Amino acid sequence: MTTSTSGELAKNYDPTTIEGPWYDRWYDNGYFTAKVEPGQKPFVVIMPPPNVTGELHMGHALFVAVEDILARWHRMHGTPTLWLPGADHAGIAGQWVVERELAKKGLTRQELGREAFLDNVWEWMDRYRKRILSQLRTLGASSDWSRFHFTMDPGPSRAVRTAFKRLYDKGLIYRGERLINWCPRCMTALSDLEVDHEEVVGSIWTLRYPITGSDEYIEVATTRPETMLGDSAVAVHPDDERYRHLVGRFATLPILGRQLPIVADDAVDPTFGTGAVKVTPAHDPNDFDIGQRHNLAAINVMNLDGTMNDAAGPFAGQTTQDARTNVVARLGEEGFLVEVKEHTHAVGRCQRCGTIVEPMISKQWFIEMQPLAEPAIEVAKDGTVRFVPERFKGTYLHWMENIHDWCISRQLWWGHRIPVWYCDCGEVVVTDEEKLERCPHCGGSNLTQDPDVLDTWFSSGLWTFSTLGWPDDTEDLHYFYPGSVMETGYDILFFWVARMIFFGIEFMGEAPFHTVYLHGTVRDELGQRMSKTKGNVIDPTVITQEFGSDALRFTLITAGAPGADMKLSEQRVESNRNFGTKIWNATRFVLRALDSGSIAQAEDGTPVAPDADAMTLSDLWILSKLERLTSDIEELFANYQLGEAGRRIYEFLWSEYCDWYIESTKVVLNGDDEAAKATTRQTLAYVLERSLRLLHPFMPFLTEELWQHMPHAGESIMIADWPVPDESRIDERAVAEYEFMIEAVRAVRNARAESGVEAGAWISAMVYPGSHAETFASLEPVFSFLARVGKGRFEYREAQLEAPQAVVTLVIDDAIIYLPLAGMVDIDAERERLTKEIEQVEEEIARTGQLLSNENFTNRAPADVVNRQRERLSSAQERLALLQARLGELGA
RNA sequence: GGGCGAUUAGCUCAGUUGGUUAGAGCGCCACGUUGACAUCGUGGAGGUCACUAGUUCGAGUCUAGUAUCGCCCACCA
Numbered sequence: 003m004t005t006s007t008s009g010e011l012a013k014n015y016d017p018t019t020i021e022g023p024w025y026d027r028w029y030d031n032g033y034f035t036a037k038v039e040p041g042q043k044p045f046v047v048i049m050p051p052p053n054v055t056g057e058l059h060m061g062h063a064l065f066v067a068v069e070d071i072l073a074r075w076h077r078m079h080g081t082p083t084l085w086l087p088g089a090d091h092a093g094i095a096g097q098w099v100v101e102r103e104l105a106k107k108g109l110t111r112q113e114l115g116r117e118a119f120l121d122n123v124w125e126w127m128d129r130y131r132k133r134i135l136s137q138l139r140t141l142g143a144s145s146d147w148s149r150f151h152f153t154m155d156p157g158p159s160r161a162v163r164t165a166f167k168r169l170y171d172k173g174l175i176y177r178g179e180r181l182i183n184w185c186p187r188c189m190t191a192l193s194d195l196e197v198d199h200e201e202v203v204g205s206i207w208t209l210r211y212p213i214t215g216s217d218e219y220i221e222v223a224t225t226r227p228e229t230m231l232g233d234s235a236v237a238v239h240p241d242d243e244r245y246r247h248l249v250g251r252f253a254t255l256p257i258l259g260r261q262l263p264i265v266a267d268d269a270v271d272p273t274f275g276t277g278a279v280k281v282t283p284a285h286d287p288n289d290f291d292i293g294q295r296h297n298l299a300a301i302n303v304m305n306l307d308g309t310m311n312d313a314a315g316p317f318a319g320q321t322t323q324d325a326r327t328n329v330v331a332r333l334g335e336e337g338f339l340v341e342v343k344e345h346t347h348a349v350g351r352c353q354r355c356g357t358i359v360e361p362m363i364s365k366q367w368f369i370e371m372q373p374l375a376e377p378a379i380e381v382a383k384d385g386t387v388r389f390v391p392e393r394f395k396g397t398y399l400h401w402m403e404n405i406h407d408w409c410i411s412r413q414l415w416w417g418h419r420i421p422v423w424y425c426d427c428g429e430v431v432v433t434d435e436e437k438l439e440r441c442p443h444c445g446g447s448n449l450t451q452d453p454d455v456l457d458t459w460f461s462s463g464l465w466t467f468s469t470l471g472w473p474d475d476t477e478d479l480h481y482f483y484p485g486s487v488m489e490t491g492y493d494i495l496f497f498w499v500a501r502m503i504f505f506g507i508e509f510m511g512e513a514p515f516h517t518v519y520l521h522g523t524v525r526d527e528l529g530q531r532m533s534k535t536k537g538n539v540i541d542p543t544v545i546t547q548e549f550g551s552d553a554l555r556f557t558l559i560t561a562g563a564p565g566a567d568m569k570l571s572e573q574r575v576e577s578n579r580n581f582g583t584k585i586w587n588a589t590r591f592v593l594r595a596l597d598s599g600s601i602a603q604a605e606d607g608t609p610v611a612p613d614a615d616a617m618t619l620s621d622l623w624i625l626s627k628l629e630r631l632t633s634d635i636e637e638l639f640a641n642y643q644l645g646e647a648g649r650r651i652y653e654f655l656w657s658e659y660c661d662w663y664i665e666s667t668k669v670v671l672n673g674d675d676e677a678a679k680a681t682t683r684q685t686l687a688y689v690l691e692r693s694l695r696l697l698h699p700f701m702p703f704l705t706e707e708l709w710q711h712m713p714h715a716g717e718s719i720m721i722a723d724w725p726v727p728d729e730s731r732i733d734e735r736a737v738a739e740y741e742f743m744i745e746a747v748r749a750v751r752n753a754r755a756e757s758g759v760e761a762g763a764w765i766s767a768m769v770y771p772g773s774h775a776e777t778f779a780s781l782e783p784v785f786s787f788l789a790r791v792g793k794g795r796f797e798y799r800e801a802q803l804e805a806p807q808a809v810v811t812l813v814i815d816d817a818i819i820y821l822p823l824a825g826m827v828d829i830d831a832e833r834e835r836l837t838k839e840i841e842q843v844e845e846e847i848a849r850t851g852q853l854l855s856n857e858n859f860t861n862r863a864p865a866d867v868v869n870r871q872r873e874r875l876s877s878a879q880e881r882l883a884l885l886q887a888r889l890g891e892l893g894a
Numbered sequence: 895g896g897g898c899g900a901u902u903a904g905c906u907c908a909g910u911u912g913g914u915u916a917g918a919g920c921g922c923c924a925c926g927u928u929g930a931c932a933u934c935g936u937g938g939a940g941g942u943c944a945c946u947a948g949u950u951c952g953a954g955u956c957u958a959g960u961a962u963c964g965c966c967c968a969c970c971a
Contacts, residue, residue, distance in 0.1 A: 279971050404967085492965095571920085594930075649918075751937060
């Protein structure tokens with residue numbers, strides 16, 4: 003029997019004073035560290051590793067809230083729980099922020115050189131990594147810091163090399179000259195996903211190319227005239243009668259005079275434009291394919307920095323923009339320009355820096371996706387991997403089914419170096435070693451490593467097992483793979499989630515998790531994406547300092563539904579802080595009650611529910627509500643309905659426990675029935691202690707602080723048992739009767755307010771209890787207290803009063819409450835009120851009556867639904883009679 | 895060009911197997927310092943659940959279409 007309280011509970015709830023200390027104590031006690039417990043299936047969440055490129059933002063706060071709730075919930079169930087944190091080097095994004103910093107000092111990475119630049123990046127990363135990790139802690143993240151990994155650490159780096167080598171050996175990684183997306187600013191290739199498309203209103207130019215050896219022309223259209231310098235053919239559809247005679251002949255490219263074969267290709271849509279297409283294999287993905295089929299030259303006319311190269315002839319050295327203007331002008335002068343029209347089309351921009359991306363031919367490393375995608379499609383289809391919300395399954399499948407090969411090489415310095423070495427002897431060696439000393443072919447040591455690095459998402463894709471020790475067969479890997487839930491933003495479904503799935507299957511033989519939970523984007527009050535440039539960022543740490551991270555977490559969780567974007571407002575966080583205050587004060591009330599007498603505790607110290615025999619209707623009601631809540635929460639959690647679960651607890655604690663139960667105990671606690679007091683104390687403590695445990699995953703700090711002051715079991719609520727629902731304890735009759743009383747109290751309060759009764763004043767009442775005599779008998783003190791009636795004449799009658807002195811008559815179900823408010827309300831007003839109420843009851847009777855006379859309804863609807871209507875009808879009829887009688891008594 | 899989502903009170907949003915009186919927070923109005931709580935309490939006002947048609951005994955919830963807004967995907971020059 004232990005009742006441990008750590009000093010007096012402070013009068014006011016101040017999140018800032020309790021949150022930090024509790025986090026430290028949890029950490030020091032090792033609660034976050036996952037233990038391998040053979041035989042027990044663990045719950046595993048791998049945290050989306052934040053980019054160490056800046057500050058913590060609301061997106062981080064949101065995932066911490068969701069994942070921490072899941073982790074704490076499972077931990078309290080006694081499940082070995084691993085929530086593995088990490089940080090990401092953020093490849094191109096990481097390099098970009100550091101380059102931007104350097105630019106402020108007038109430096110470029112080229113000036114610094116690769117090594118010095120990387121030193122700079124590491125410095126930056128170390129600084130921000132510390133910062134962002136401490137920010138995660140302030141949010142209460144119960145993640146296992148002992149297993150923290152950074153993508154660039156030796157372990158994950160070796161995993162990257164190993165994965166690369168295995169895919170290469172299997173023939174799934176290849177190097178080739180392909181058309182890729184090139185960012186002239188970042189000077190690197192990008193994957194399709196890293197290009198954002200933006201609709202712009204531009205122009206479409208129709209050009210005409212002379213047919214060689216005739217005076218005919220063929221008209222072609224383009225949205226990028228400067229690329230005509232790289233044309234190597236003109237294509238038409240094979241069945242197009244208009245051009246059939248030209249196939250096999252040549253056109254002359256204006257300005258440059260190059261001879262362009264006219265080829266027939268199915269890819270050409272004869273109904274679009276002129277039905278003839280200029281083919282520029284080096285600068286258009288579609289044309290690249292045509293070029294492949296017809297063996298056309300791919301003439302690259304651009305330099306890597308986006309200017310025109312020597313192949314552009316007279317335009318060499320100009321920017322693409324200038325070249326465009328000049329080419330069009332020249333074509334016009336020479337009579338090759340037919341027309342210019344307005345045209346909307348999509349331009350690709352570098353996701354990172356916004357520069358317009360140029361499609362270019364380049365030698366890059368690729369992963370062949372088809373073989374990897376197939377099993378990844380399968381696991382989604384057969385339900386091995388489940389999506390929450392489900393609609394994202396379709397999005398995922400669509401992408402996976404239309405996947406293109408993945409360009410994984412980047413011409414950057416910051417990232418995992420491609421583990422490929424070139425020997426002077428011509429040998430190309432792929433290795434999982436960090437450094438290759440000797441060429442396995444010639445034994446020579448004149449080796450050069452490929453200068454490129456890998457797409458940052460390559461290492462991210464391995465994250466679910468590289469963090470557990472792979473490629474080594476470690477205990478962690480064995481025990482914690484596959485994980486359970488992948489929780490992240492829907493915006494990186496393809497970037498990350500999809501890649502984890504196919505890499506997981508490829509390297510580990512099974513999908514890395516069974517559930518993908520996707521959250522939405524946190525937006526500002528106007529619904530805009532938060533961004534530094536817009537200046538509308540709500541900083542989580544600022545909010546936390548003002549209202550506490552419990553309030554912020556609770557807000558983020560309850561503000562919306564899974565997968566939906568949400569608008570965050572500070573006001574809402576404030577309201578939830580007030581919820582914290584409410585519980586704080588409720589606990590103070592309970593603790594004071596407990597001061598006046600001991601309560602029964604289980605052997606471990608947990609408060610137990612009072613004996614059923616001793617319970618009043620109030621006790622039975624709140625206990626029933628608690629059981630209902632506990633069981634509902636269980637189901638909501640199982641379906642990842644965390645927001646709804648949070649809202650339910652909120653409502654229970656505030657609207658039921660505080661507003662009604664606690665209020666109703668005051669009359670008992672102020673009385674002199676010691677036995678009743680003891681039962682009340684018992685219920686107060688039992689319900690609060692259990693509720694705190696239910697609330698703990700949502701508001702970990704507040705609940706810990708309060709729980710410590712309550713009679714409890716164990717050293718922390720974090721490792722306390724999760725309440726087990728027991729629906730057999732729900733007493734439906736007690737619930738119905740107590741709620742009848744609530745309705746009665748509300749009716750009286752309403753009447754008092756409308757009659758202008760002074761707030762504190764007690765008024766007389768006479769009650770005809772109808773079928774609720776028992777309820778009135780047992781709840782009379784509570785009823786009187788809450789409604790402030792009964793001081794005068796609170797009496798029971800066998801029947802309705804015949805000549806009531808009352809002015810106001812309240813009919814609740816078949817009970818009547820007479821309030822002799824003579825002098826406070828006039829007869830006319832009362833008559834009007836009654837008439838209005840009668841109308842409402844009549845409507846109800848009409849509605850239910852009609853429903854019940856419908857045989858289709860009575861035959862087909864479930865019995866309980868029909869019964870409910872019957873009861874409703876008969877009670878409405880009784881009420882109608884009572885109301886009419888009363889109206890009659892008032893006279894005309 | 896495809897696909898998806900949203901549309902519920904003045905504002906921000908809940909409402910997962912269709913059940914007949916649609917909820918919360920904030921805001922608004924009135925009253926209130928009763929020993930947990932003014933970061934609060936009590937009472938109240940406020941909604942044809944975007945629109946149309948349909949399925950059904952019954953639709954905020956299911957189906958089809960329309961409108962507005964938003965997002966994702968896409969090699970029509």
